[in-house]
Amino acid sequence: MIQINNLTKGYNGITVVNIPELLINKGEAIGLVGNNGAGKTTLFRIMLDLIRADTGEVLSKDENVATSEKWKHHTSSFLDEGFLIEYLTPEEYFYFIGSLHGIGRAHIDSELEKYADFFSGEILNRGKYIRDLSKGNQCKVGVIASLLQKPEILLLDEPFANIDPSTQIRLKNIIKEITSDKQVTTIVSSHDLNHVTEVSDRILLMEKGAIIKDIKTNSNTLAELEAYFSVMK
Amino acid sequence: MNRAFLQHNWLAFWRSKNTGRSMAVSIVTGLGLLYLFANLFVASLFLDKVLEKVFPSRDAIESFNSLLLYYFLIDLLSRFQLQELPTLRVKPYLNLPIKRNKIINYLSLTSLWSGFTLSPFLLTVPFLIKVLVFDDEASGFFPMLTSIIGLMIFNHFFSLWLKRKINMNAWFMVGFLLAIAIIILADIYLDAISISTVSRSIFNAILKYPYLAIFPVLTGGLMYFLHYRFLKNNLYLEELRKDNAKERSTTDITFLRGFGIAGELAALEIKLILRNKRPKSTLIMSMAFMLYGLLFYTRPEIDQTMMIFAGLFMTGIFIINYGQFMFSWQASHFDGILANKISAEDFFKSKFLLFTLFSTVTLLLTTPYVYFGWKILLAHAMLYLWNIGISSLIVLSFANWNYKYIDLSKGSSFNWQGVGASQFIVGFPLFMLPLIVYGLSYWAFNQVVAMLVIGFFGVIMILSRPFWLKKLVSLFNGKRYAIAEGFRNR
Numbered sequence: 001m002i003q004i005n006n007l008t009k010g011y012n013g014i015t016v017v018n019i020p021e022l023l024i025n026k027g028e029a030i031g032l033v034g035n036n037g038a039g040k041t042t043l044f045r046i047m048l049d050l051i052r053a054d055t056g057e058v059l060s061k062d063e064n065v066a067t068s069e070k071w072k073h074h075t076s077s078f079l080d081e082g083f084l085i086e087y088l089t090p091e092e093y094f095y096f097i098g099s100l101h102g103i104g105r106a107h108i109d110s111e112l113e114k115y116a117d118f119f120s121g122e123i124l125n126r127g128k129y130i131r132d133l134s135k136g137n138q139c140k141v142g143v144i145a146s147l148l149q150k151p152e153i154l155l156l157d158e159p160f161a162n163i164d165p166s167t168q169i170r171l172k173n174i175i176k177e178i179t180s181d182k183q184v185t186t187i188v189s190s191h192d193l194n195h196v197t198e199v200s201d202r203i204l205l206m207e208k209g210a211i212i213k214d215i216k217t218n219s220n221t222l223a224e225l226e227a228y229f230s231v232m233k
Numbered sequence: 234m235n236r237a238f239l240q241h242n243w244l245a246f247w248r249s250k251n252t253g254r255s256m257a258v259s260i261v262t263g264l265g266l267l268y269l270f271a272n273l274f275v276a277s278l279f280l281d282k283v284l285e286k287v288f289p290s291r292d293a294i295e296s297f298n299s300l301l302l303y304y305f306l307i308d309l310l311s312r313f314q315l316q317e318l319p320t321l322r323v324k325p326y327l328n329l330p331i332k333r334n335k336i337i338n339y340l341s342l343t344s345l346w347s348g349f350t351l352s353p354f355l356l357t358v359p360f361l362i363k364v365l366v367f368d369d370e371a372s373g374f375f376p377m378l379t380s381i382i383g384l385m386i387f388n389h390f391f392s393l394w395l396k397r398k399i400n401m402n403a404w405f406m407v408g409f410l411l412a413i414a415i416i417i418l419a420d421i422y423l424d425a426i427s428i429s430t431v432s433r434s435i436f437n438a439i440l441k442y443p444y445l446a447i448f449p450v451l452t453g454g455l456m457y458f459l460h461y462r463f464l465k466n467n468l469y470l471e472e473l474r475k476d477n478a479k480e481r482s483t484t485d486i487t488f489l490r491g492f493g494i495a496g497e498l499a500a501l502e503i504k505l506i507l508r509n510k511r512p513k514s515t516l517i518m519s520m521a522f523m524l525y526g527l528l529f530y531t532r533p534e535i536d537q538t539m540m541i542f543a544g545l546f547m548t549g550i551f552i553i554n555y556g557q558f559m560f561s562w563q564a565s566h567f568d569g570i571l572a573n574k575i576s577a578e579d580f581f582k583s584k585f586l587l588f589t590l591f592s593t594v595t596l597l598l599t600t601p602y603v604y605f606g607w608k609i610l611l612a613h614a615m616l617y618l619w620n621i622g623i624s625s626l627i628v629l630s631f632a633n634w635n636y637k638y639i640d641l642s643k644g645s646s647f648n649w650q651g652v653g654a655s656q657f658i659v660g661f662p663l664f665m666l667p668l669i670v671y672g673l674s675y676w677a678f679n680q681v682v683a684m685l686v687i688g689f690f691g692v693i694m695i696l697s698r699p700f701w702l703k704k705l706v707s708l709f710n711g712k713r714y715a716i717a718e719g720f721r722n723r
Contacts, residue, residue: 048572052714072574082721083569085501087508087641099497100574129508149574 001026001153001185002047006056009042009209016042017053018209026152027182029175031200031217032189033225039209040189044079044157047187060153076151078142078159086131090123090141093130097145108148115144118170136162143171147178154178154186160195168195175199193229197222238339266348270355277359294364294440295433297357302432304353305384310413312349312392337464341457344393353385376439376446383449390453390460397463489586494575498583499590505562509641512555512562519550519591523598530605537608537680541671541687544612545664547599549620551591553663556628557656559584561639564720571717577706581629585698588625592617608680615684618691619667626694626701627666631659633705633712636719 004022008015017039024030032040045051047058049065057064060071077083085093098108112124122137130141139162146154156175160168176199178184190196197203197217205213205228213228215221276283281293288296326336358378365374398405419425439445486503489496506512529535529543546553555562563570570580596617603610634655667687675683694701 045568050568050571050714050717069576072572072576077572079568079572082566083572085505085566085569087505088501092504096497096501097573100494 001028001061003059003062004056005059007046007053007058008055009039009046009051009053015209017046019043019056019211022204022211024185024187026185027179028185028202029179029200030185030187031196031203032187032206033191033193033196033203034189034206035229038206040206041079041157042209043206044077044155044187044189047155048075048077048079071153074152075155076146076149076153077155077157078139078146079155079157081135081138081142084130084138084142084145087129089127089129090133091125093141094145094148097148101149103148111148112144115147115174118144118167118174120167136164136167139163140167147174152184154184156186156188158189158191160190160192168192172199193222193225197225235335235339238336239343242343269348270351273352273355274359277356278363280356280360281364293360295437297360297364298436298440299429299433301357301381301436302428304356305388306413306416306428308349308353308385309388309392312388313395313409316347316349316389316392316396318344318393318396333465333468337461337468340464341390341393341461345389347389349389350385353381357381370440372443373440376443377436379446380436380439380449383446383451383453386453387449387456390456394456394460394463397460397467401467492582492586494579495582495586498575498579499586502562502583502587505641506555511639511641511643515554516551519554519595520598522550523547523595526599526602526605526609530602530609535606535609537675538668538671540609540612541616541667541684542664544609544616545620545624545667548592548596548613548617549624550595552588552620552624552628555591556584556588556625556632557659558639559628559632559635560716561635561637561720562641564638565641567717567720571713577709577713578702581702581705581709584629585621585625585702588628589621592621608684611681611684615688615691616667618688618695620691622691622694622698623666624663626705627662628659629705630708631655633708633716636716638720638723 002022002024004019006021007017007019009017016037032043034040042051046053047060047065049058049071052066057066059065060075063070065071085096088096094108094112095105098105112119116124119140123133123140130138133141139159143156143159146156159171163171172195175186175188179186179199179201186199188196188199201217203213203215203217203221203225204211205215205225215224280297284291284293284296361374361377365371365377395405395409399409416426416428420428439449486500489500489503492499506516526543526547529539560567596613599613600610602613632655670690671683671687674686678686
């Protein structure tokens with residue numbers, strides 16, 4: 001589904017991403033972990049063609065993301081508030097995102113009903129622009145907007161960071177559900193090792209731009225990761 | 234503590250990411266201010282001569298006294314327009330053991346660092362010295378000076394207070410403007426009141442009984458206190474959003490739906506313009522430009538170059554004013570635009586759509602000028618075609634070199650954020666090109682043909698737009714990483 005070849009990116013002589021080879025198969029649920037500055041967000045941005053890589057390429061369904069725009073049809077993502085259009089109400093934003101994929105309003109409305117729990121009554125019909133929402137609620141809007149697009153590849157950068165515990169649990173269930181039938185490829189980064197091992201069947205551990213561990217999730221994974229991070233300096 | 238605040242302000246200026254730019258801006262505005270001050274100063278030196286010429290029957294100081302309140306009224310209005318609220322970011326200090334009084338006093342006192350504080354003195358002190366001190370009426374000088382200080386302080390803190398009130402409740406603005414309008418109406422058109430009489434009697438009395446100067450000082454002090462108390466009660470709200478309580482509705486701009494995704498994007502941008510302070514004030518200023526025709530066309534002899542210029546401005550003002558900052562308006566969600574399913578082609582199509590829409594509106598709004606001659610309408614129509622065909626293309630090409638983030642929530646007057654070299658350079662082709670084309674074809678043929686030539690070029694470019702669109706897209710594809718990177722640097 002996604003193939004990365006010889007990918008490097010540096011700033012001022014410091015390598016922030018260096019991935020010689022990586023293959024992600026259809027339906028895999030990837031968890032991306034690593035300390036601050038390990039290169040997770042930069043990797044996401046390169047995968048979304050927001051940053052130009054120094055060398056190498058990212059292929060999405062065999063097409064280079066930097067030269068073709070086809071990946072936009074099957075990829076949706078939420079990295080940070082920079083993805084949200086802050087002067088819209090959440091409804092307007094969802095409708096807008098829907099319109100890009102030719103999804104009608106009625107359909108969006110019925111989809112949103114499914115997430116009523118997730119929003120816990122704080123998002124829809126509140127008469128607020130996105131810029132007036134709290135960080136956590138903005139995050140919810142971004143995550144749901146990416147789910148509404150019915151992607152084949154879903155990228156989420158630290159979706160658990162700003163949201164409350166109940167929502168974290170609901171989000172985990174949502175991710176598990178969409179990955180359950182092995183049709184959607186998800187890449188989720190997180191600092192919360194518990195969450196990320198729970199929703200992923202494969203963990204990529206990044207350090208200084210390189211993927212130093214590539215683990216199939218099993219019952220020992222959490223302990224293994226905790227051991228790694230507790231000795232990290 | 235004040236020293237620490239000053240030092241932080243100082244560091245904030247020097248360590249800001251835009252230090253170089255703000256330096257340049259400070260120097261340019263500083264020179265402009267100096268020039269303005271010099272003018273005021275010279276005007277003040279000759280004020281007595283001017284006043285004696287205009288009101289020969291009265292003493293210069295008498296006329297001066299009768300005009301002083303008008304001056305402060307104008308001062309208040311221009312402060313209302315231009316003065317900025319002082320910006321110490323108070324948030325980081327609120328949770329520290331610092332007395333609120335200190336923070337507020339610092340905010341209040343440093344706000345006096347502004348050209349408005351100096352201008353009334355430059356305009357009055359040389360005059361007063363000349364007519365009072367040199368003419369052996371020196372006893373009147375200090376009372377007058379004191380009252381002017383008092384009124385200046387009053388105006389200063391009144392306008393700050395009013396602006397803060399307006400931030401919380403827009404009705405204050407309506408009330409203020411209404412009050413001013415009523416005063417002007419009653420004074421100038423209805424003769425119901427006479428500010429000049431009031432002004433004269435007040436300041437004559439102060440000249441006669443110097444101790445009366447205490448009253449202007451008292452009003453100034455009272456206003457300072459009012460502003461102080463307001464800040465004290467509302468300091469928590471400072472820097473937070475004031476308009477949270479207002480209900481936002483989900484609106485829909487349906488007529489653009491027919492244009493597909495480009496239409497959706499254009500509708501989105503219309504919302505951007507209407508819902509954010511800076512683009513909204515840009516739009517309002519553009520609309521105010523529609524009145525410029527009254528300046529040009531009411532003259533007995535209409536200069537034809539002026540006609541071209543006015544037409545270019547009035548039908549293209551939105552393209553010029555709004556377009557010069559593209560794509561900075563969308564800086565805060567530019568990543569989202571790139572990562573979502575939006576093709577660069579649709580992105581540019583939406584811009585053309587938006588420009589065409591607004592130019593059409595301005596063309597329609599300016600048709601009444603046909604009253605001053607049919608050639609005006611012709612000029613406007615031809616320049617309308619030029620603007621949507623060529624000006625829009627110029628602006629959109631230059632937008633690819635604009636990497637500067639803009640904060641949409643700040644006002645637009647004297648706001649230099651997002652201003653860079655590209656805004657200055659884009660002016661040349663934008664203004665010179667149509668004048669050159671017009672001049673050449675006027676020289677070769679005549680006025681009407683020259684106008685038609687302008688329109689002709691516009692139509693050619695509109696018809697060949699698919700070709701230019703491709704060029705724009707490939708230009709954009711080379712530049713988009715740099716643009717997105719620049720917008721991430723706030």
